[in-house]
Amino acid sequence: MPSSSRTSLRRILTAAATAAALGAALTACGSSGVGHDMAGMNHGGATSATASAEASHSMPGMGHEMPGTEGGNGLSDSQAGYRLTARDATVPAGSAADHRFAITGPDGRAVTDFAVDQTKQMHFYAIRSDLTGFQHLHPTMAADGTWSAPLAALTPGTWRTYASFTPSGGDGKRNALVLSRTVTVAGATTGAALPPASATAQADGYTVTVTGDLVAGMAHGMTVGIAKDGKPVTDLQPYLDTYAHLTAFHEGDMAFAHLHPETTANGDHGGPDLSFHAEFAQSGNWRLFLQFQTAGQLHTAALTLKVA
Known part of the structure; x- marks a missing residue:
């Protein structure tokens, strides 16, 4: 056999041996370690429930919807078969009015069975397109599933109303949802510029300070400090089963985020620092609205937060 042919044969045999060794190594890995190193994957093509749970804990922000937020970004009137319906698309300007709405389920019927979240079955929000006029209400429900939210007087413009709730039965059981619709308030509209980003805000003589390095799409801790006359506040009272309620809306598209408190309320001595679990999708x-209570009075502080 010519030398060139012998050389080619040796190369072919060497390549075959290498491939066989590599295949054996991969087979060994698949039987002993891949299932743990790549959580959620298996060789049957299906997702392992246990591995998926491990993945959601090891990768913050996975396993539930963004932003930090339960129920998505709140920019749709329907999700998972549930729909927010409202009797009126317009609201009168300059006077208080009851805004009536209902939640229909996958079967098309009005839902009447809701879980309690932070002491309420329904949290209802209204805010104008320039992120002014924030209202956070707790409407009442009639026997037929119609909710009534007592809106304070609205200024002319386009507003978005949000319903935050958790069905306690049916296909959506225990799934927190946020649905929204726009309403129009007739009249001459004067827009307001969004205040510049700032870590501090004032409300009723209180100073609120926010700290935390926030990055879109990632879970981060955020701390809110409350002071008055330069002194830390330590007499916060429970409000909705916590020491502060924090809601945020994204400039431009008005995406919704509810930041979850991590500080447990225990008596009328909360503060000065409150911890929150923060996730922003964008x-x-x-625009953040922090609500807290002292001496039976509810305070609302608003500030603009820049998320990287």
């Missing part, structure tokens, strides 16, 4: 400016 970068840019978010």
Whole structure:
């Protein structure tokens, strides 16, 4: 056999041996370690429930919807078969009015069975397109599933109303949802510019300070400090089963985020620092509304937060 042919044969045999060794190594890995190193994957093509749970814990932000937020970004009137319906698309300007709405389920019928979340079955929000006029209400429900939210007087413009709830039965059981619709308030509209980003805000003589490095799409801890006359506040009272309620809206598209408190309420001595679990799906400016209570009075502080 010519030398060139012998050389080619040796190369072919060497390549075959290498491939066989590699295949054996991969087979060994698949039987002993891949299932743990790549959580959620298996060789049958199906997802392992246990591995998926491990993945959701090991990767913050996975396993539930963004932003930090339960129920998605709140920019749709329907999700998972549930729909927010409202009797009126317009609201009168300059006077208080009851806004009536209902939640229909996958079967098309009005839902009447809701779980309690932070002491309420329904949290209802209204905010104008320039992120002014924030209202957080707890409507009442009639026997037929019609909710009535007592809106304070609205200024002319386009508003978005949000319903935050958790069905306690049916296909959506225990799934927190946020649905929204727009309403129009007739009259001459004067827009307000969004205040610049700032870590501090004032409300009724209180100073609120927010700290935390926030990055879109990632879970981060965020701390809110409350002071008055330069002194830390330590007499916060429970409000909705916590020491503060924090809601945020994204500049431009008005995406919704509810930041979950991590500080447990225990008596009328909360503060001065409160911890929150923060997840924002988008970068840019978010308008935050912090609600807290002292001496039986509810305070609302608003500030613009820049998320990287």
